[in-house]
Amino acid sequence: MGRNTILNQKIKDERRGRILSVALGLFATKGLTATKITDIASALGISQGLVYHYFRSKEEIFVELIRYAFERMNEACRYLESLDLPPLEKIRMAITELLKGIEKNEDTPLYHLLIALATASDAIPAQAKDLIKNENMLSYDVITRIIIKGQKEGAIKKHDPKDMALVFWTTIKGLAIHKAAHGRKYKTPDPEILMDIFI
Amino acid sequence: MGRNTILNQKIKDERRGRILSVALGLFATKGLTATKITDIASALGISQGLVYHYFRSKEEIFVELIRYAFERMNEACRYLESLDLPPLEKIRMAITELLKGIEKNEDTPLYHLLIALATASDAIPAQAKDLIKNENMLSYDVITRIIIKGQKEGAIKKHDPKDMALVFWTTIKGLAIHKAAHGRKYKTPDPEILMDIFI
């Protein structure tokens, strides 16, 4: 493989990245079916046919986004669990970082929204369904384990830890959806409100 | 208008109701665009063309559902506010009833989901957008007012009441989405977990 091949691959990856980026915004706000290849192409100022030079189908773009969203999310969860911190501080850190991500980084709420919509939707590719089935649990499990540890140390309230993890994530996802829906008008709530669930 | 006309109208309304009912389930799980008129018709065992005898278009069905969802939701909110109860008990009642509705009644989470998806989506009819703009605020305002009253009486924690109302509703909607997504596997969390946000 000569250097031209490598260079071309790099350029191609970069273009793919740009397509993925606008597709994320469109899928998250319009949904998979309502998003037309034309929408993606015209948002990038390229022809509709060219998109198929980079992806085999609209579904492939969607699946790639779902895969990447879980990759980032699960990576962050594993990192959180590995930290040398008291459980309650881990919870506080997770809430703070997630809320910050929802507020600041434009992509974070979109990824949450994409996962939430995809999880709730029947109208998604089978591959995406599989990804959700396999990858969705880790984030719940990590938070559950942290809560159990905190409860053993007496630092976290003693409700059912699975219930608490469920409320944790549904609240975060609910906020992400709200932010994606209301954009500029969204004001991040005080993280301590969420902390009150745990202490 | 003779009695036949009235009777026929009644029958027609009943048929419309059945169409709306299955459309709710489909829109909530597949989205507006991914739901085909064929899906609705075949779920009812009627021909595709017959749907157009009862509704002018797919969008009309959608708008009617959104309108009805807000009607029910806002009605319930106004009722809650009118009750002669201490603010904290109103919050507790709201949480309990909403969680019960999510768990038991099959339609409740679907309506929440429909509103949540529609709120987040760009790909919905203009009429639905207007409805959301006009009707969506009431539920937030009612909860905010109840919280403020409770704070004055010293019965509710003194975070920013708007933040608290936002967390309240995003959590409920998040749970509704989760239930709609996971169906049978969904287990309602202990309402007291949510109460901890307020006391």
Add this chain to the structure above:
DNA sequence: GTCTATATCCAGATAGAC
């Protein structure tokens, strides 16, 4: 009121020129 048939349109995907 209900069906079948069909006009019409739109979007996904491909082919081929440059």
Add this chain to the structure above:
DNA sequence: GTCTATCTGGATATAGAC
């Protein structure tokens, strides 16, 4: 790599028979 042109399928909505 990028475009234009086109094939093809599928879905909305309508027309018209029963």
